[in-house]
Amino acid sequence: MSRAEVLTDQILERIKGQDVRVKREEILKRMKLLIEEFKVPESEAVRTITSYLVREYGVSREELMERESPLVRISEITKPNQWVSLKAKVVQLWDSNSPNVSQVGLIGDETGIIKFVIWTRAEMPEVQEGRSYLFKNVVTDSFQGRMQVNVNRTSKIVEIDEDIELPPREIQVVGAIISFQQNSGLIKRCGECGRVLIKGVCQVHGKVEGYDDLRIKAVLDDGESVYEIILNEGNIAGLTGIDLQKALEIAKENLDRNAVLNELRNRLLGRYFRVKGLRGGRYLLVEEIEHHKPSVSEFDHILEALA
Ligand SMILES: [Zn+2]
Incomplete structure (x- = not known):
């Protein structure tokens, strides 16, 4: 069976029991057009056809939703x-x-x-x-x-009024920060929604005044995997002594907000850190981060290697 047929049958399965007189051929024709001709993503194609059935054949969207989206973990x-x-x-x-x-x-x-x-x-x-x-x-x-x-x-x-527990398994990683990503350093956020302003513009609220914040998006490499991490003002102040106040002073002294980013790069890029946090895909949610200093035995190793 082609993907178009599989998806068509999935749609038919979902509307089974509802009194709908749509022909399989009709759905299949539309499905083929969308995913084979127009290369529409499958989920989008299914959604488009479902909307069509709701509109043209009186399929109950509510019933569809109840049936097709089971509660999962x-x-x-x-x-x-x-x-x-x-x-x-x-x-x-x-x-x-x-x-x-x-x-x-x-x-x-x-x-x-x-x-x-x-x-x-x-x-x-x-x-x-x-x-x-x-x-x-x-x-x-x-x-x-x-x-x-x-x-x-x-x-x-x-x-909902439930406090959902996150996975109990924390990981600890020792790795080097190998790069900073865009919009790191002294940034401005929208006062309405907290989004980071790009050139003074909030993607939702347009040109706004905004407020200052300090954060770093970085990539950490532990030799086996790379993780994307976000450091907030607290993390950054803990590692460098530069809090928001200090960052604003640096920007003012240099008449350049980028001076803060340069300073943070000098202090953090290429250095090793011990990070404790939760892993989600390639992302590591930082709970604690500290400088990693090689232990005495690690130094011994280095000295032995040099001897
Ligand atoms: Zn906004």
Whole structure:
């Protein structure tokens, strides 16, 4: 069976029991057109055809949603294009570089952590870090070999009054910071939503005044894996003694906000750190970070090697 046929049968399976007189041929024709001719992603094709059936054949969207998106745990998400619901806590929000993305970040439950994307056109209320939600009827997806969930127009996000535990397994990594990513150092955030301003512009609220903050997005390499990490003002101050106040002074003295970034690069890039945190894919949620100094025995090794 072709993918178009598989997906067509999945749609038919979902509307089974509803009194709908649509022919398999008709759905298949549309499916082929979308995924073979127009190369539309499968999940998008399924959504488009589902909307068509709702519109033209009176298929009940509510019934579809109940049936097709079982409540799952994050560890059970292993395949793309599944409609699922999950209860999860927002553990980290990232900056989005695309106007099509309203929010992006990581959510977690007891079984794992996964990336999520809320599309702008989904028109969802914003989620907040540290709060727990029922993410209803979201679509699993695979991006660059990693699973994620997408929130689209047919999804629902409902805040829940449960404090969801994150996976108990912490990892500890010793590695070097090998690069800084964009928008690190002394940054400005939107006063309305906290998003990082790019050239004074919030992607949602446009040109705004904003407030100062200090953060670093970096890549840590432990020799086996690379991890993306985010350091907040507290982490940075702990490692370098440079807090927001000090950073603003450095910027002022040099008449250049980039002077802060240069200073942080000098102090952190290429250095070794011990990081404790939670792992989600290639991301490491930093709980603690400290300088790693080679122990005496490690020095002995080095001396022996030199002798
Ligand atoms: Zn904003």
